[in-house]
Amino acid sequence: MKTLAIVSRKGGAGKTTIALHLAVAAEALGIATAVFDLDPQASACLWADHRSQQFPAVVPAQAPRLPALLEQARAKDANFVIIDTAPHADGLASEAANHSDAILIPCRPSALDLDAIGASIRLARTTAKPAYVVINAAPVQGIETTETRAALAGAGVEIAPTVLHQRKAYSARMHEGRTAQEIEPQGKAAMEIRALNLWLCNKISLLSNKQVTKLARQHAQ
Numbered sequence: 134m135k136t137l138a139i140v141s142r143k144g145g146a147g148k149t150t151i152a153l154h155l156a157v158a159a160e161a162l163g164i165a166t167a168v169f170d171l172d173p174q175a176s177a178c179l180w181a182d183h184r185s186q187q188f189p190a191v192v193p194a195q196a197p198r199l200p201a202l203l204e205q206a207r208a209k210d211a212n213f214v215i216i217d218t219a220p221h222a223d224g225l226a227s228e229a230a231n232h233s234d235a236i237l238i239p240c241r242p243s244a245l246d247l248d249a250i251g252a253s254i255r256l257a258r259t260t261a262k263p264a265y266v267v268i269n270a271a272p273v274q275g276i277e278t279t280e281t282r283a284a285l286a287g288a289g290v291e292i293a294p295t296v297l298h299q300r301k302a303y304s305a306r307m308h309e310g311r312t313a314q315e316i317e318p319q320g321k322a323a324m325e326i327r328a329l330n331l332w333l334c335n336k337i338s339l340l341s342n343k344q345v346t347k348l349a350r351q352h353a354q
Contacts, residue, residue, distance in 0.1 A: 158330035184310025
């Protein structure tokens with residue numbers, strides 16, 4: 134079983150949206166996935182309450198119970214656990230990161246997000262876990278993404294090759310417990326999430342290079 138913590142010091146970075154979209158994408162590949170909701174706002178759990186499908190499982194969680202919850206997930210044959218953390222809660226984020234195999238840090242292409250991302254990167258480094266930044270909610274046109282990549286290049290953290298753009302499909306049906314790939318399977322948002330998911334699954338060894346290449350070809354058809 135592999136565990137991914139999604140962390141960001143800044144609110145509004147898109148942690149919950151990304152966590153849920155990745156979980157649905159992983160389930161679509163036959164990867165048994167659970168989302169642990171560490172955010173007191175419980176947005177992921179509320180999403181699950183409105184969802185008609187049973188999977189992915191979304192579990193309300195507290196930092197002290199993470200080891201026990203992870204053991205329960207492993208006992209139930211989960212392949213992948215995504216931990217959704219709260220902003221401005223370094224203790225929670227640190228606990229989640231310590232119990233994860235890798236860390237994903239969403240970053241919007243804005244000066245405020247770039248100013249805030251340093252704290253998340255420092256947190257990741259204290260755990261010595263692999264950390265990746267994904268650029269999220271990027272304008273479809275403009276130089277913001279290029280500028281953000283350049284600004285992040287000197288931070289010494291790997292940047293995901295897939296950029297998640299500002300698309301209505303990501304949020305259009307979240308209140309119904311549905312994700313972009315479920316409402317627009319061939320849409321651009323769905324393609325972005327599938328690409329990010331395949332890349333991450335390869336990075337944390339849920340899928341091999343060969344499997345990723347095969348699945349990428351299938352999705353491109």
